[in-house]
Amino acid sequence: MTPPGDLVPVRDARVVPTHPTWRLQVERATKVAVGAAGALTRRDAAGDESNLAAAGDAALGAALAGEQVLLDLTEHAVNAGASLARATARVPFVRGALNRAARAVEPLRVRGEQARVVAVRDVGASLPQYVSAAADSALDLVSLDDVLDRIDVEAIIERVDVQRIIERVDIGTILERVDIQSIIDRVDVNEIVARMDLDALVSDTDLGAIIAQSTGGMASTAVDLVRRQGVGLDGFVARWARRVNPRLRDAPSGPPLLMASPESEGGPA
Amino acid sequence: MTRRRPPDDVSESLIGHYAGAVTRLVAFVVDSVIVLGLYQLGVFTFIWLVHVFTGNSINEERNLWFLIPLYVWQFTYYWYCYALSGRTPGKAFFGLRVVRGDGRDLRGGRAALRVLTFPLGWLGFGLGFIGIVIGRHRRGIYDVIADTAVVYDFDARAAHLRFLVRHPVIELEPATSATDPPVRTQ
Numbered sequence: 172m173t174p175p176g177d178l179v180p181v182r183d184a185r186v187v188p189t190h191p192t193w194r195l196q197v198e199r200a201t202k203v204a205v206g207a208a209g210a211l212t213r214r215d216a217a218g219d220e221s222n223l224a225a226a227g228d229a230a231l232g233a234a235l236a237g238e239q240v241l242l243d244l245t246e247h248a249v250n251a252g253a254s255l256a257r258a259t260a261r262v263p264f265v266r267g268a269l270n271r272a273a274r275a276v277e278p279l280r281v282r283g284e285q286a287r288v289v290a291v292r293d294v295g296a297s298l299p300q301y302v303s304a305a306a307d308s309a310l311d312l313v314s315l316d317d318v319l320d321r322i323d324v325e326a327i328i329e330r331v332d333v334q335r336i337i338e339r340v341d342i343g344t345i346l347e348r349v350d351i352q353s354i355i356d357r358v359d360v361n362e363i364v365a366r367m368d369l370d371a372l373v374s375d376t377d378l379g380a381i382i383a384q385s386t387g388g389m390a391s392t393a394v395d396l397v398r399r400q401g402v403g404l405d406g407f408v409a410r411w412a413r414r415v416n417p418r419l420r421d422a423p424s425g426p427p428l429l430m431a432s433p434e435s436e437g438g439p440a
Numbered sequence: 441m442t443r444r445r446p447p448d449d450v451s452e453s454l455i456g457h458y459a460g461a462v463t464r465l466v467a468f469v470v471d472s473v474i475v476l477g478l479y480q481l482g483v484f485t486f487i488w489l490v491h492v493f494t495g496n497s498i499n500e501e502r503n504l505w506f507l508i509p510l511y512v513w514q515f516t517y518y519w520y521c522y523a524l525s526g527r528t529p530g531k532a533f534f535g536l537r538v539v540r541g542d543g544r545d546l547r548g549g550r551a552a553l554r555v556l557t558f559p560l561g562w563l564g565f566g567l568g569f570i571g572i573v574i575g576r577h578r579r580g581i582y583d584v585i586a587d588t589a590v591v592y593d594f595d596a597r598a599a600h601l602r603f604l605v606r607h608p609v610i611e612l613e614p615a616t617s618a619t620d621p622p623v624r625t626q
Contacts, residue, residue, distance in 0.1 A: 395599040398463075398535045402596055405460020412574050422576040425591055426543030429456030 191249070194242055201238060205231065454592040456543065458578040459536050461569075464590055470530030475517050479510055515555055522551035527593070535594030541577075541587040554586035 259265050413419045424430055483506065487498050521528040526537040526546045538546050538554070546554075561568030561580045568581035579589055 394533065394535075397533070398594055399596065399599055401463035401466060401534055402454065402460070402592070404462040408461050408573060416574050419574070419576060423458075425457040426539060426541060426589055428543030429539070429591060430543075 191246065194246055197238075197242060201235070205235075453598070454596040455594070457592050459590045459592050460578070461572045463534050463536060463592075464572060467528070467530040467534045467536055470533060471518075471528045472530075474529055475514055478517075479513050482509075482513070515552075518555040518558075519548070519552050522546050522554065523548040531590075535592055536590055537593035538588055538590050541579075541583075541589055543589075543591075546588065550586050550588060554582055554588050557582040557585045560585070 260269060409419075491497055518528060521531075522538050523546065525532075526539055531537065538551075540546055540550060561582055563581075571584065572578050572580050577583075577589060583589055
Protein backbone atom coordinates (compact mmCIF):
# COMPACT_ATOMS: atom_id res chain seq x y z
CA MET A 172 0.00 0.00 0.00
CA THR A 173 1.49 3.32 -1.02
CA PRO A 174 1.30 5.94 1.70
CA PRO A 175 0.26 9.48 0.85
CA GLY A 176 3.04 11.52 -0.61
CA ASP A 177 5.84 10.78 -3.01
CA LEU A 178 7.76 8.34 -0.79
CA VAL A 179 7.70 4.66 -1.86
CA PRO A 180 8.64 1.83 0.54
CA VAL A 181 11.74 -0.03 -0.51
CA ARG A 182 9.96 -3.39 -0.71
CA ASP A 183 7.44 -1.96 -3.24
CA ALA A 184 10.02 -0.17 -5.34
CA ARG A 185 11.07 -1.64 -8.63
CA VAL A 186 13.49 -0.53 -11.24
CA VAL A 187 11.86 1.18 -14.21
CA PRO A 188 13.94 0.81 -17.33
CA THR A 189 14.75 4.09 -18.93
CA HIS A 190 15.75 4.66 -22.51
CA PRO A 191 18.15 7.19 -23.92
CA THR A 192 16.93 10.41 -25.30
CA TRP A 193 17.65 9.53 -28.89
CA ARG A 194 15.39 6.46 -28.66
CA LEU A 195 12.55 8.43 -27.11
CA GLN A 196 12.79 10.97 -29.93
CA VAL A 197 12.69 8.22 -32.54
CA GLU A 198 9.62 6.67 -30.93
CA ARG A 199 7.92 10.09 -30.76
CA ALA A 200 8.71 10.72 -34.42
CA THR A 201 7.25 7.35 -35.31
CA LYS A 202 4.07 8.15 -33.42
CA VAL A 203 3.73 11.47 -35.23
CA ALA A 204 4.25 9.80 -38.60
CA VAL A 205 1.64 7.14 -37.84
CA GLY A 206 -0.84 9.79 -36.67
CA ALA A 207 -0.33 11.94 -39.76
CA ALA A 208 -0.75 8.97 -42.07
CA GLY A 209 -3.95 7.97 -40.27
CA ALA A 210 -5.38 11.50 -40.49
CA LEU A 211 -4.63 11.70 -44.21
CA THR A 212 -6.35 8.38 -44.82
CA ARG A 213 -9.22 9.38 -42.44
CA ARG A 214 -8.72 6.34 -40.28
CA ASP A 215 -8.99 7.85 -36.81
CA ALA A 216 -11.35 5.37 -35.19
CA ALA A 217 -11.35 1.69 -34.37
CA GLY A 218 -13.87 -0.80 -35.74
CA ASP A 219 -13.13 -0.63 -39.44
CA GLU A 220 -13.57 -4.27 -40.43
CA SER A 221 -12.63 -4.10 -44.13
CA ASN A 222 -9.88 -6.37 -45.43
CA LEU A 223 -7.79 -3.47 -46.69
CA ALA A 224 -7.95 -1.78 -43.33
CA ALA A 225 -7.01 -4.99 -41.54
CA ALA A 226 -4.04 -5.48 -43.87
CA GLY A 227 -2.90 -1.93 -43.29
CA ASP A 228 -3.14 -2.30 -39.51
CA ALA A 229 -1.24 -5.60 -39.67
CA ALA A 230 1.54 -3.99 -41.72
CA LEU A 231 1.68 -1.11 -39.27
CA GLY A 232 1.87 -3.49 -36.32
CA ALA A 233 4.68 -5.47 -38.01
CA ALA A 234 6.58 -2.28 -38.76
CA LEU A 235 6.25 -1.11 -35.17
CA ALA A 236 7.40 -4.48 -33.84
CA GLY A 237 10.36 -4.43 -36.20
CA GLU A 238 11.21 -0.94 -35.17
CA GLN A 239 11.06 -1.97 -31.52
CA VAL A 240 13.47 -4.85 -32.11
CA LEU A 241 15.76 -2.64 -34.12
CA LEU A 242 15.77 0.02 -31.46
CA ASP A 243 16.53 -2.54 -28.75
CA LEU A 244 19.46 -3.93 -30.73
CA THR A 245 20.73 -0.46 -31.48
CA GLU A 246 20.45 0.58 -27.85
CA HIS A 247 22.36 -2.46 -26.70
CA ALA A 248 25.03 -1.87 -29.33
CA VAL A 249 25.34 1.76 -28.34
CA ASN A 250 25.59 0.88 -24.68
CA ALA A 251 28.23 -1.74 -25.41
CA GLY A 252 30.16 0.65 -27.63
CA ALA A 253 30.01 3.32 -24.98
CA SER A 254 31.34 0.96 -22.34
CA LEU A 255 34.10 -0.11 -24.65
CA ALA A 256 34.93 3.47 -25.48
CA ARG A 257 35.03 4.48 -21.80
CA ALA A 258 37.32 1.54 -21.05
CA THR A 259 39.56 2.39 -23.96
CA ALA A 260 39.69 6.00 -22.95
CA ARG A 261 41.15 5.03 -19.60
CA VAL A 262 44.32 3.81 -21.42
CA PRO A 263 46.91 6.66 -21.06
CA PHE A 264 48.06 6.46 -24.65
CA VAL A 265 44.55 6.60 -25.99
CA ARG A 266 43.57 9.37 -23.50
CA GLY A 267 46.49 11.48 -24.72
CA ALA A 268 45.49 10.92 -28.33
CA LEU A 269 41.87 11.85 -27.60
CA ASN A 270 42.94 15.02 -25.81
CA ARG A 271 45.02 16.06 -28.73
CA ALA A 272 42.19 15.25 -31.11
CA ALA A 273 39.82 17.29 -28.93
CA ARG A 274 42.13 20.29 -29.01
CA ALA A 275 42.40 19.94 -32.78
CA VAL A 276 38.62 19.80 -33.19
CA GLU A 277 37.92 22.68 -30.78
CA PRO A 278 38.08 25.47 -33.43
CA LEU A 279 35.68 23.54 -35.59
CA ARG A 280 33.31 23.11 -32.63
CA VAL A 281 33.38 26.82 -31.88
CA ARG A 282 32.70 27.65 -35.49
CA GLY A 283 29.81 25.22 -35.63
CA GLU A 284 28.35 26.57 -32.41
CA GLN A 285 28.43 30.11 -33.75
CA ALA A 286 26.77 29.05 -36.98
CA ARG A 287 24.06 27.25 -35.03
CA VAL A 288 23.32 30.25 -32.80
CA VAL A 289 23.11 32.59 -35.78
CA ALA A 290 20.88 30.19 -37.69
CA VAL A 291 18.48 29.77 -34.77
CA ARG A 292 18.30 33.51 -34.29
CA ASP A 293 17.61 34.16 -37.97
CA VAL A 294 14.95 31.50 -38.12
CA GLY A 295 13.29 32.93 -35.01
CA ALA A 296 13.24 36.37 -36.56
CA SER A 297 11.87 35.30 -39.91
CA LEU A 298 9.50 32.65 -38.61
CA PRO A 299 6.46 34.98 -38.25
CA GLN A 300 6.89 36.08 -41.86
CA TYR A 301 7.02 32.49 -43.02
CA VAL A 302 4.02 31.58 -40.87
CA SER A 303 2.05 34.54 -42.18
CA ALA A 304 2.83 33.63 -45.75
CA ALA A 305 1.90 30.04 -45.08
CA ALA A 306 -1.35 31.11 -43.41
CA ASP A 307 -2.21 33.30 -46.40
CA SER A 308 -1.59 30.41 -48.73
CA ALA A 309 -3.71 28.13 -46.55
CA LEU A 310 -6.58 30.65 -46.44
CA ASP A 311 -6.43 30.93 -50.22
CA LEU A 312 -6.99 27.24 -50.41
CA VAL A 313 -9.85 27.26 -47.91
CA SER A 314 -13.37 28.06 -49.12
CA LEU A 315 -15.00 30.19 -46.43
CA ASP A 316 -18.40 29.38 -47.85
CA ASP A 317 -17.80 25.72 -47.16
CA VAL A 318 -16.64 26.53 -43.65
CA LEU A 319 -19.68 28.69 -42.97
CA ASP A 320 -21.97 26.02 -44.37
CA ARG A 321 -20.64 23.61 -41.78
CA ILE A 322 -21.18 26.09 -38.90
CA ASP A 323 -24.56 26.14 -37.16
CA VAL A 324 -24.85 29.89 -36.65
CA GLU A 325 -28.29 29.61 -35.05
CA ALA A 326 -26.92 27.32 -32.38
CA ILE A 327 -24.14 29.79 -31.64
CA ILE A 328 -26.61 32.67 -31.38
CA GLU A 329 -28.86 30.67 -29.07
CA ARG A 330 -25.96 30.14 -26.73
CA VAL A 331 -25.25 33.88 -26.55
CA ASP A 332 -26.95 35.71 -23.68
CA VAL A 333 -27.56 39.04 -25.36
CA GLN A 334 -29.30 40.52 -22.34
CA ARG A 335 -26.28 39.81 -20.20
CA ILE A 336 -24.05 41.48 -22.74
CA ILE A 337 -26.30 44.54 -22.79
CA GLU A 338 -26.29 44.71 -18.99
CA ARG A 339 -22.53 44.76 -19.02
CA VAL A 340 -22.40 47.64 -21.47
CA ASP A 341 -21.96 51.07 -19.88
CA ILE A 342 -24.02 53.28 -22.17
CA GLY A 343 -22.98 56.41 -20.29
CA THR A 344 -19.32 55.79 -20.92
CA ILE A 345 -19.98 55.13 -24.59
CA LEU A 346 -21.96 58.33 -24.95
CA GLU A 347 -19.22 60.29 -23.24
CA ARG A 348 -16.83 59.10 -25.90
CA VAL A 349 -19.16 60.03 -28.75
CA ASP A 350 -18.67 63.44 -30.34
CA ILE A 351 -22.30 64.36 -30.93
CA GLN A 352 -21.38 67.62 -32.65
CA SER A 353 -19.28 65.84 -35.27
CA ILE A 354 -22.15 63.44 -35.93
CA ILE A 355 -24.55 66.34 -36.37
CA ASP A 356 -22.10 68.05 -38.71
CA ARG A 357 -22.02 64.93 -40.87
CA VAL A 358 -25.79 64.75 -41.15
CA ASP A 359 -27.21 66.03 -44.41
CA VAL A 360 -30.28 67.83 -43.14
CA ASN A 361 -31.41 68.74 -46.63
CA GLU A 362 -31.55 65.09 -47.61
CA ILE A 363 -33.54 64.24 -44.49
CA VAL A 364 -36.00 67.02 -45.20
CA ALA A 365 -36.30 65.83 -48.79
CA ARG A 366 -37.38 62.41 -47.51
CA MET A 367 -39.97 63.82 -45.10
CA ASP A 368 -43.67 63.89 -45.86
CA LEU A 369 -44.08 67.58 -45.17
CA ASP A 370 -47.78 67.55 -46.01
CA ALA A 371 -48.44 64.98 -43.32
CA LEU A 372 -46.17 66.81 -40.90
CA VAL A 373 -48.02 70.08 -41.36
CA SER A 374 -51.46 68.50 -41.22
CA ASP A 375 -50.80 66.21 -38.23
CA THR A 376 -49.01 68.67 -35.97
CA ASP A 377 -49.30 72.25 -34.78
CA LEU A 378 -46.53 73.21 -37.16
CA GLY A 379 -49.08 74.18 -39.79
CA ALA A 380 -50.78 76.60 -37.44
CA ILE A 381 -47.46 78.10 -36.48
CA ILE A 382 -46.48 78.56 -40.12
CA ALA A 383 -49.84 80.03 -40.95
CA GLN A 384 -49.57 82.42 -38.06
CA SER A 385 -46.03 83.33 -39.00
CA THR A 386 -46.63 84.18 -42.63
CA GLY A 387 -48.50 87.43 -42.17
CA GLY A 388 -47.40 90.60 -43.85
CA MET A 389 -46.99 94.12 -42.65
CA ALA A 390 -50.61 94.31 -41.56
CA SER A 391 -50.12 91.30 -39.31
CA THR A 392 -46.99 92.89 -37.91
CA ALA A 393 -48.86 96.08 -37.13
CA VAL A 394 -51.72 94.21 -35.48
CA ASP A 395 -49.28 92.17 -33.40
CA LEU A 396 -47.55 95.34 -32.33
CA VAL A 397 -50.79 97.06 -31.31
CA ARG A 398 -52.02 94.01 -29.44
CA ARG A 399 -48.75 93.54 -27.61
CA GLN A 400 -48.75 97.18 -26.61
CA GLY A 401 -52.31 96.83 -25.36
CA VAL A 402 -51.47 93.71 -23.37
CA GLY A 403 -48.51 95.50 -21.87
CA LEU A 404 -50.67 98.42 -20.74
CA ASP A 405 -53.27 95.99 -19.39
CA GLY A 406 -50.57 94.36 -17.34
CA PHE A 407 -49.43 97.72 -16.03
CA VAL A 408 -52.96 98.59 -14.91
CA ALA A 409 -53.49 95.11 -13.45
CA ARG A 410 -50.34 95.37 -11.35
CA TRP A 411 -51.49 98.67 -9.87
CA ALA A 412 -54.93 97.17 -9.25
CA ARG A 413 -53.34 94.33 -7.34
CA ARG A 414 -51.46 96.81 -5.19
CA VAL A 415 -54.70 98.56 -4.36
CA ASN A 416 -56.61 95.32 -3.83
CA PRO A 417 -54.25 92.50 -2.78
CA ARG A 418 -57.09 90.00 -2.98
CA LEU A 419 -56.80 90.16 -6.78
CA ARG A 420 -53.57 88.19 -6.62
CA ASP A 421 -55.48 84.94 -6.30
CA ALA A 422 -58.16 85.94 -8.79
CA PRO A 423 -58.88 83.51 -11.62
CA SER A 424 -57.14 84.14 -14.91
CA GLY A 425 -60.21 83.53 -17.02
CA PRO A 426 -63.51 81.72 -17.34
CA PRO A 427 -63.29 78.16 -16.00
CA LEU A 428 -64.07 76.43 -19.28
CA LEU A 429 -61.44 78.40 -21.17
CA MET A 430 -58.83 77.89 -18.48
CA ALA A 431 -59.34 74.17 -18.74
CA SER A 432 -58.43 74.14 -22.42
CA PRO A 433 -54.81 73.34 -23.35
CA GLU A 434 -54.44 76.58 -25.29
CA SER A 435 -54.68 78.62 -22.10
CA GLU A 436 -51.30 78.61 -20.42
CA GLY A 437 -49.62 80.88 -17.93
CA GLY A 438 -51.18 83.77 -16.21
CA PRO A 439 -52.08 87.26 -17.31
CA ALA A 440 -50.12 90.25 -16.33
CA MET B 441 -23.32 87.15 -23.18
CA THR B 442 -26.71 88.50 -22.23
CA ARG B 443 -30.00 87.67 -23.88
CA ARG B 444 -33.00 89.90 -23.79
CA ARG B 445 -35.68 88.19 -21.76
CA PRO B 446 -39.20 88.32 -23.21
CA PRO B 447 -41.72 90.23 -21.16
CA ASP B 448 -44.01 88.15 -18.97
CA ASP B 449 -47.08 89.50 -20.77
CA VAL B 450 -46.17 87.75 -24.01
CA SER B 451 -44.12 84.80 -22.81
CA GLU B 452 -47.28 82.65 -22.67
CA SER B 453 -50.45 82.37 -24.70
CA LEU B 454 -53.20 84.60 -23.33
CA ILE B 455 -56.11 82.95 -25.11
CA GLY B 456 -59.05 82.75 -22.72
CA HIS B 457 -57.64 85.11 -20.11
CA TYR B 458 -59.71 88.03 -18.89
CA ALA B 459 -58.92 91.09 -20.97
CA GLY B 460 -57.58 94.23 -19.35
CA ALA B 461 -59.19 97.65 -19.11
CA VAL B 462 -56.93 99.52 -21.53
CA THR B 463 -57.42 97.13 -24.42
CA ARG B 464 -61.16 97.08 -23.89
CA LEU B 465 -61.34 100.86 -23.70
CA VAL B 466 -59.39 101.34 -26.92
CA ALA B 467 -61.47 98.69 -28.65
CA PHE B 468 -64.64 100.50 -27.51
CA VAL B 469 -63.31 103.77 -28.92
CA VAL B 470 -62.61 102.13 -32.25
CA ASP B 471 -66.09 100.60 -32.33
CA SER B 472 -67.63 103.95 -31.44
CA VAL B 473 -65.76 105.64 -34.28
CA ILE B 474 -66.98 102.97 -36.68
CA VAL B 475 -70.57 103.16 -35.46
CA LEU B 476 -70.77 106.93 -35.50
CA GLY B 477 -68.91 107.22 -38.77
CA LEU B 478 -71.21 104.81 -40.55
CA TYR B 479 -74.22 106.51 -38.94
CA GLN B 480 -73.10 109.90 -40.12
CA LEU B 481 -72.48 108.52 -43.58
CA GLY B 482 -75.98 107.03 -43.62
CA VAL B 483 -77.56 110.23 -42.37
CA PHE B 484 -75.77 112.36 -44.94
CA THR B 485 -76.83 109.94 -47.66
CA PHE B 486 -80.45 110.02 -46.44
CA ILE B 487 -80.52 113.83 -46.29
CA TRP B 488 -78.97 114.10 -49.70
CA LEU B 489 -81.50 111.69 -51.23
CA VAL B 490 -84.40 113.59 -49.60
CA HIS B 491 -83.03 116.83 -50.97
CA VAL B 492 -82.58 115.36 -54.45
CA PHE B 493 -86.02 113.81 -54.71
CA THR B 494 -88.14 116.31 -52.68
CA GLY B 495 -86.09 119.49 -52.60
CA ASN B 496 -86.51 119.74 -48.81
CA SER B 497 -83.59 120.24 -46.44
CA ILE B 498 -83.42 118.41 -43.10
CA ASN B 499 -81.44 119.76 -40.16
CA GLU B 500 -80.48 116.68 -38.19
CA GLU B 501 -78.96 118.60 -35.33
CA ARG B 502 -82.35 120.03 -34.47
CA ASN B 503 -84.27 116.80 -34.99
CA LEU B 504 -84.27 114.39 -32.06
CA TRP B 505 -85.93 111.75 -34.19
CA PHE B 506 -82.50 111.01 -35.60
CA LEU B 507 -81.47 109.56 -32.25
CA ILE B 508 -83.82 106.63 -32.76
CA PRO B 509 -82.04 105.24 -35.83
CA LEU B 510 -78.73 105.91 -34.03
CA TYR B 511 -79.75 103.75 -31.10
CA VAL B 512 -81.18 101.12 -33.39
CA TRP B 513 -78.03 101.12 -35.45
CA GLN B 514 -75.82 100.86 -32.39
CA PHE B 515 -77.86 97.99 -31.01
CA THR B 516 -77.82 96.21 -34.36
CA TYR B 517 -74.08 96.69 -34.75
CA TYR B 518 -73.12 95.35 -31.35
CA TRP B 519 -75.81 92.69 -31.08
CA TYR B 520 -75.13 91.23 -34.53
CA CYS B 521 -71.36 91.12 -33.99
CA TYR B 522 -71.63 89.62 -30.52
CA ALA B 523 -74.18 87.02 -31.58
CA LEU B 524 -72.24 86.11 -34.70
CA SER B 525 -68.74 85.66 -33.27
CA GLY B 526 -68.49 87.49 -29.96
CA ARG B 527 -66.36 90.14 -31.63
CA THR B 528 -67.01 93.60 -32.94
CA PRO B 529 -64.51 94.95 -35.48
CA GLY B 530 -62.76 96.95 -32.75
CA LYS B 531 -62.54 93.95 -30.42
CA ALA B 532 -61.37 91.72 -33.26
CA PHE B 533 -58.59 94.18 -34.09
CA PHE B 534 -57.34 94.10 -30.53
CA GLY B 535 -57.82 90.37 -30.14
CA LEU B 536 -60.77 90.40 -27.75
CA ARG B 537 -63.89 88.27 -27.60
CA VAL B 538 -67.06 88.36 -25.53
CA VAL B 539 -68.05 85.03 -24.00
CA ARG B 540 -70.45 83.83 -21.36
CA GLY B 541 -69.35 83.94 -17.76
CA ASP B 542 -68.23 80.32 -17.77
CA GLY B 543 -66.44 80.62 -21.10
CA ARG B 544 -69.06 79.30 -23.49
CA ASP B 545 -69.93 81.11 -26.71
CA LEU B 546 -72.33 84.00 -26.57
CA ARG B 547 -75.86 83.55 -27.95
CA GLY B 548 -78.33 86.05 -29.33
CA GLY B 549 -80.38 86.59 -26.19
CA ARG B 550 -77.47 87.16 -23.87
CA ALA B 551 -75.79 89.33 -26.49
CA ALA B 552 -78.92 91.48 -26.68
CA LEU B 553 -79.08 91.74 -22.88
CA ARG B 554 -75.45 92.86 -22.75
CA VAL B 555 -75.96 95.52 -25.40
CA LEU B 556 -79.12 96.83 -23.76
CA THR B 557 -77.53 97.01 -20.29
CA PHE B 558 -74.27 98.52 -21.48
CA PRO B 559 -75.42 102.15 -20.84
CA LEU B 560 -75.68 101.27 -17.13
CA GLY B 561 -71.93 101.41 -17.04
CA TRP B 562 -72.05 105.16 -17.42
CA LEU B 563 -74.14 105.58 -14.30
CA GLY B 564 -72.42 107.32 -11.43
CA PHE B 565 -69.81 108.90 -13.69
CA GLY B 566 -68.68 105.56 -15.02
CA LEU B 567 -68.69 103.59 -11.78
CA GLY B 568 -70.31 100.73 -13.70
CA PHE B 569 -66.99 100.17 -15.43
CA ILE B 570 -64.88 100.08 -12.26
CA GLY B 571 -65.27 96.34 -11.99
CA ILE B 572 -63.19 95.95 -15.14
CA VAL B 573 -60.19 97.31 -13.24
CA ILE B 574 -60.61 96.04 -9.69
CA GLY B 575 -63.05 93.15 -10.13
CA ARG B 576 -61.88 89.56 -9.70
CA HIS B 577 -63.41 88.66 -13.06
CA ARG B 578 -62.79 92.06 -14.70
CA ARG B 579 -66.43 92.57 -15.51
CA GLY B 580 -68.45 95.74 -15.75
CA ILE B 581 -71.94 95.95 -14.30
CA TYR B 582 -73.48 95.06 -17.67
CA ASP B 583 -71.25 91.95 -17.80
CA VAL B 584 -72.46 90.94 -14.38
CA ILE B 585 -76.10 91.43 -15.38
CA ALA B 586 -75.74 89.54 -18.66
CA ASP B 587 -73.27 87.02 -17.17
CA THR B 588 -70.66 87.71 -19.80
CA ALA B 589 -66.93 88.32 -19.83
CA VAL B 590 -64.36 89.69 -22.23
CA VAL B 591 -61.28 87.57 -22.87
CA TYR B 592 -58.18 87.73 -25.00
CA ASP B 593 -58.57 85.78 -28.22
CA PHE B 594 -55.10 85.96 -29.74
CA ASP B 595 -51.95 84.01 -29.07
CA ALA B 596 -49.57 86.47 -27.48
CA ARG B 597 -46.79 83.91 -27.51
CA ALA B 598 -47.14 83.35 -31.26
CA ALA B 599 -47.17 87.12 -31.78
CA HIS B 600 -43.97 87.37 -29.78
CA LEU B 601 -42.37 84.59 -31.84
CA ARG B 602 -43.32 86.37 -35.05
CA PHE B 603 -41.79 89.50 -33.62
CA LEU B 604 -38.57 87.61 -32.91
CA VAL B 605 -38.51 86.22 -36.44
CA ARG B 606 -38.78 89.65 -37.96
CA HIS B 607 -36.57 91.34 -35.39
CA PRO B 608 -33.87 88.89 -34.24
CA VAL B 609 -32.72 89.26 -30.67
CA ILE B 610 -29.69 91.44 -30.32
CA GLU B 611 -27.13 89.96 -28.01
CA LEU B 612 -24.55 92.06 -26.27
CA GLU B 613 -21.16 90.71 -25.39
CA PRO B 614 -20.12 92.03 -21.98
CA ALA B 615 -17.51 94.75 -22.15
CA THR B 616 -13.97 93.58 -21.58
CA SER B 617 -13.17 96.68 -19.57
CA ALA B 618 -14.92 99.60 -17.99
CA THR B 619 -13.99 101.89 -20.87
CA ASP B 620 -14.98 99.59 -23.75
CA PRO B 621 -18.61 99.61 -24.86
CA PRO B 622 -20.47 96.30 -25.16
CA VAL B 623 -19.91 94.49 -28.46
CA ARG B 624 -23.03 94.10 -30.57
CA THR B 625 -23.40 90.66 -32.12
CA GLN B 626 -26.12 88.99 -34.16
